[in-house]
Amino acid sequence: MPSFRNQPDPVLTDLLAALRRERVDAADPERLVLELQIHQIELELQNRELLEARQLLEDARDDYVDLYDFAPVAYATLTGEGRITRMNLAAAALLGVERARGLELFLGTRLAPGDGRNLLSSLGRVLASGEQESIEVGLGRPTANRRNLHLMIRRDDRPATGEAPTCRVILFDITEITRARAEIAAQRHFLQSVIDGIGDPVVVIGTDYRLLLMNRAARLATGVPPEGRCGLSCYGAIHGRDAPCDSPEHPCPVPQVLAGGTAVKVVHRKRCANGQTQWIEVIGAPLLGPGGEILGVVESLRDITEHLDLTARLQERELQLEHLAQHDPLTGLPNRLLFADRLHQAMRHAHREQRKVALLFLDLDRFKAINDSLGHPTGDLILQQAARRMSTLVREGDTVARLGGDEFTVILGGLTQGSDAGLIANKLVAAFQEPFAVADRPLYVTASIGVSLYPDDGIELDTLLRNADSAMYRAKDQGRDTFCFYTEDMTAQALAQVTLATDLRLALARAQFVLHYQPQIELATGLIVGCEALIRWQHPEFGLVEPGRFIPLAESTGLIVPIGAWVVRTAATQMKAWQERALLTDAAVWVNLSGRDTQDPNLAATIAGLCGEVGVHPGGLAVEITETWIMSNPDLAATNIRRLQALGIAVGIDDFGTGYSSLAALKRLGVSEIKIDRSFVAGLAQDPDDRAIARAMIALGRALGLRVVAEGVETQAQADFLQAEGCRIAQGYLFSRPLPAEQFEVYARDAAPVKENIHAQPR
Numbered sequence: 001m002p003s004f005r006n007q008p009d010p011v012l013t014d015l016l017a018a019l020r021r022e023r024v025d026a027a028d029p030e031r032l033v034l035e036l037q038i039h040q041i042e043l044e045l046q047n048r049e050l051l052e053a054r055q056l057l058e059d060a061r062d063d064y065v066d067l068y069d070f071a072p073v074a075y076a077t078l079t080g081e082g083r084i085t086r087m088n089l090a091a092a093a094l095l096g097v098e099r100a101r102g103l104e105l106f107l108g109t110r111l112a113p114g115d116g117r118n119l120l121s122s123l124g125r126v127l128a129s130g131e132q133e134s135i136e137v138g139l140g141r142p143t144a145n146r147r148n149l150h151l152m153i154r155r156d157d158r159p160a161t162g163e164a165p166t167c168r169v170i171l172f173d174i175t176e177i178t179r180a181r182a183e184i185a186a187q188r189h190f191l192q193s194v195i196d197g198i199g200d201p202v203v204v205i206g207t208d209y210r211l212l213l214m215n216r217a218a219r220l221a222t223g224v225p226p227e228g229r230c231g232l233s234c235y236g237a238i239h240g241r242d243a244p245c246d247s248p249e250h251p252c253p254v255p256q257v258l259a260g261g262t263a264v265k266v267v268h269r270k271r272c273a274n275g276q277t278q279w280i281e282v283i284g285a286p287l288l289g290p291g292g293e294i295l296g297v298v299e300s301l302r303d304i305t306e307h308l309d310l311t312a313r314l315q316e317r318e319l320q321l322e323h324l325a326q327h328d329p330l331t332g333l334p335n336r337l338l339f340a341d342r343l344h345q346a347m348r349h350a351h352r353e354q355r356k357v358a359l360l361f362l363d364l365d366r367f368k369a370i371n372d373s374l375g376h377p378t379g380d381l382i383l384q385q386a387a388r389r390m391s392t393l394v395r396e397g398d399t400v401a402r403l404g405g406d407e408f409t410v411i412l413g414g415l416t417q418g419s420d421a422g423l424i425a426n427k428l429v430a431a432f433q434e435p436f437a438v439a440d441r442p443l444y445v446t447a448s449i450g451v452s453l454y455p456d457d458g459i460e461l462d463t464l465l466r467n468a469d470s471a472m473y474r475a476k477d478q479g480r481d482t483f484c485f486y487t488e489d490m491t492a493q494a495l496a497q498v499t500l501a502t503d504l505r506l507a508l509a510r511a512q513f514v515l516h517y518q519p520q521i522e523l524a525t526g527l528i529v530g531c532e533a534l535i536r537w538q539h540p541e542f543g544l545v546e547p548g549r550f551i552p553l554a555e556s557t558g559l560i561v562p563i564g565a566w567v568v569r570t571a572a573t574q575m576k577a578w579q580e581r582a583l584l585t586d587a588a589v590w591v592n593l594s595g596r597d598t599q600d601p602n603l604a605a606t607i608a609g610l611c612g613e614v615g616v617h618p619g620g621l622a623v624e625i626t627e628t629w630i631m632s633n634p635d636l637a638a639t640n641i642r643r644l645q646a647l648g649i650a651v652g653i654d655d656f657g658t659g660y661s662s663l664a665a666l667k668r669l670g671v672s673e674i675k676i677d678r679s680f681v682a683g684l685a686q687d688p689d690d691r692a693i694a695r696a697m698i699a700l701g702r703a704l705g706l707r708v709v710a711e712g713v714e715t716q717a718q719a720d721f722l723q724a725e726g727c728r729i730a731q732g733y734l735f736s737r738p739l740p741a742e743q744f745e746v747y748a749r750d751a752a753p754v755k756e757n758i759h760a761q762p763r
């Protein structure tokens, strides 16, 4: 299109300039003609400008129409009633109508129920106020195909003259955005429900410490309402502070998490209104963006007060269990397990330091008698007191342990010389000289100790223990109440003991037992008034073995039962043989009963049966039982004694004075004889106490009408003393050692004739 402005007609402009110049000098009427020509040219030029402007306007209008029609954004013009007076193609497409037909359409009729009314209200407001408004409406009725529109409504301030006022509306299709928004909302709801479902408080904190999200538990704990969290700082909302926490009671994990990008665990201490302390474990983990950038911190809080309490209780329980597993519950001393551990430790240490370790094996003397006669509670009290005594005597680093029963061990570590152990052993033995205070009565319980040394006597626990044990037995053999160092010959003895135990099982079948008989002498006349049958074991390798070496073994293995039966049968047979040869016709043969026998409810019947087998009246036999066994079950003992007496069998107490029963009690049980233990007889010459005891026993025994026999009489002085005190019968090497049957027979024939059976008529 030609543009006059850009390309002004040079002919007309030149002509106009020439005419204007001419006009300057022209006179009328030529000047008037010039004026007219100039005016004409100017009109022509103006006309051309007008044409140009009109053309421009038309071009612009065309451009606008194109832009309007083909704009990707939907435009429409609506009347106040929502009637479409104009719309572009995008709007027609969006509304799903042909543009020509869509004109005059009421937009409200195409909208979701309720939205048409909203549109009309909005149009009314915009027309009235001139203020722009935006609303969101649903287009189309069926829910499935509904589209969501965002309408921006602006009043058209230049309506065509005479036309009703209209609004220009831009329609945005926000269906996808709405769907995405709904999805996000659903997701958000889901996530909120998930974290609300977590019982512990969870808080999401931004890098600026602002609360981004809280779960229900966190809201309840802090009192922050769901809508009120935005803008609140975590320290303000949770701790009521105006700056991030920095107290040692509330260490804040946020800076560390933000700096390190890894999870951090801290523990908060909270003082409750009731004065109690609450412990909160706070785990801060980084909140990461899609690119791995840290957006904040996710803090989860957990009240671990109960957990800590429980853990502490469990730890305490564990310690208790550990202690229980390693300690003896009665005395609190280390048990066998801990003892082994300590001994190993002491040996390792001594090995490094070139030192020695002493292992003391301590056994209470005659403890079993106490336990059996005074009861286990008394025994327990003594064990506890003994443990305390021992513990106070050793150094802190040393160990006193209880292996079980009345067996204790003491580990003395870091000794330069083994003999130092003797000092402690001595002190320990001395510590037992003091009486134990039990049930308001003093009880004397001594101890025997065996000592073995590391590395001299062994480099292994078992060896050291075995050797200390052997040494302890040696101490017992030496009269108890003393200690003994281990020597190599003890091993040989211990070995022999093991061999004995094995051989003992076969001894009966191989007829290796024999009975020796020791006479009981009436002191006044020298007559034999009875004899005691004492068993011996004719061992093929060790020779004649004393009962002291195998009876305990037989008792512990149960072999004592057949052995006991053998003794009764053999003694009865012997008695019958002597009676047939008119020897010892009125004197009883005393046999020793074991503890097992005493505890056998059929004891009397068994003895009667054995005598029956032999064909001899049981009344010729008498039995010795120990006070200890009687006291271990007095009721059964009383029954047994009664039944034995019914058979004419006298019952004597063997070791009277070593137990803790009263003589009167024994008398009530039907006991007819007591034997003064040879330990008292042995001390008669030098120990005034022994003399007093023997004197008292004799007097009491006589007063109660009991047969009193002194055992182990070796010297004439002892015999004289006993006789002077009123003891009528004695037994001992002074008169004869226990003899094989044939020799006893010779002795009996050579000696004075046998007197009447004294046990039948006591006194």
Ligand SMILES: Nc1nc2c(ncn2[C@@H]2O[C@@H]3COP(=O)(O)O[C@H]4[C@@H](O)[C@H](n5cnc6c(=O)[nH]c(N)nc65)O[C@@H]4COP(=O)(O)O[C@H]3[C@H]2O)c(=O)[nH]1
Residues within 6 Å of the ligand: 518, 533, 534, 535, 546, 547, 548, 551, 564, 567, 592, 593, 594, 624, 654, 678, 711, 712, 713, 714, 731, 732, 733, 734, 738
């Ligand atoms: N030092 C010394 N000792 C003297 C003297 N006179 C006698 N003896 C010993 O004293 C012990 C007395 O027997 P016990 O007290 O009944 O003590 C007995 C008894 O408790 C037990 N015993 C012996 N034979 C049997 C048996 O057939 N059955 C059971 N169950 N035990 C028996 O073995 C223990 C020891 O018996 P033995 O070694 O024969 O020892 C015997 C005897 O040899 C003396 O003057 N001086």
